[in-house]
Amino acid sequence: MTDVDAADAADSAGDSPLPPDLDLDAVREALIEWYEADHRPFPWRQTDDAYEIHVSEVMSQQTQLDRVVSAWEDFRERWPTVEDLADADRSDVVAFWTDHSLGYNNRAKYLHEAAGQVVDDYGGEYPETPDELEELMGVGPYTANAVASFAFNTGNAVVDTNVERVTYRAFDVPDDDDAFEAGAQELMPEGKSRVWNNAIMELGGVACGKKPRCDEASCPWREWCHAYQTGDFTAPDVPTQPSFEGSRRQFRGRIVRLLGEHDEMDLDTLGHRIRVDYTPDGEHGQEWLRGLLSDLADDGLVQIKERKEQTTARLQ
């Protein structure tokens, strides 16, 4: 490739979404210094074991970190190694998940599945690159980069809602997936994904949340921050979620919780215990319940047993 071609390629990939006069070295140094001076002492920040990191990342995907701490410690005690998890019963992992109110039971299944992949496909040793990690069940671009970064320091820049909000506010990066990706990658100092990704997410969590706390948290980027200068702290739109109360997700959760407590349950018994207005022939009756159970079975979470006069369900 000639120099001209290389320049064209850079052009077609789009210009840097960051301000052209931004002092990258100063910005990087300021954030890392701020992070290393003080940050929340989450226990998974004390380890570089890929399995332990993986567990913490899956738990953290949509759950507040403060709620993850005790669950992570219990999980680690119960299944200390990836081999232990691979050998566990799926139903035990799912029951653990609901016991600790972690939500999204599919993630328990994915984690268990991924543990089997690590043992079977990689001899029990986690692969070290984001691309290989993404082959694991339930591991997408975010989690792959997180595990690669925190376990091996071999990741690319993580792009999550925190990073998007921070770069949008501080450097006026346009609200666009490609721009966030490019901007985040350009900001990250080469070969420092472990400290960098921790630091920028800490910034988003502590100083630059929905409600900004620039001065209280001594934000290290105030001198460069576009939002700090203009007072405009709007953030990229995050898709608003449908209400949980009365949703099918709520009833799925109740079903899995009950089955984790009772081993095996009759259809109508289950129905009466997940909603007070359950009547076998009513609007929310057997037909409705069978639909939920059928989907849970398709998800690999629940097992349905059809007998002569009775239908029962249990965790799979």
Place this chain on the structure above:
DNA sequence: GTCCCGAACA
């Protein structure tokens, strides 16, 4: 009501 260190599936 809103948010929280996403990913799979259609």
Place this chain on the structure above:
DNA sequence: TGTTCGGGAC
């Protein structure tokens, strides 16, 4: 590209 997946804390 849109939809689905839990539940606690605020």
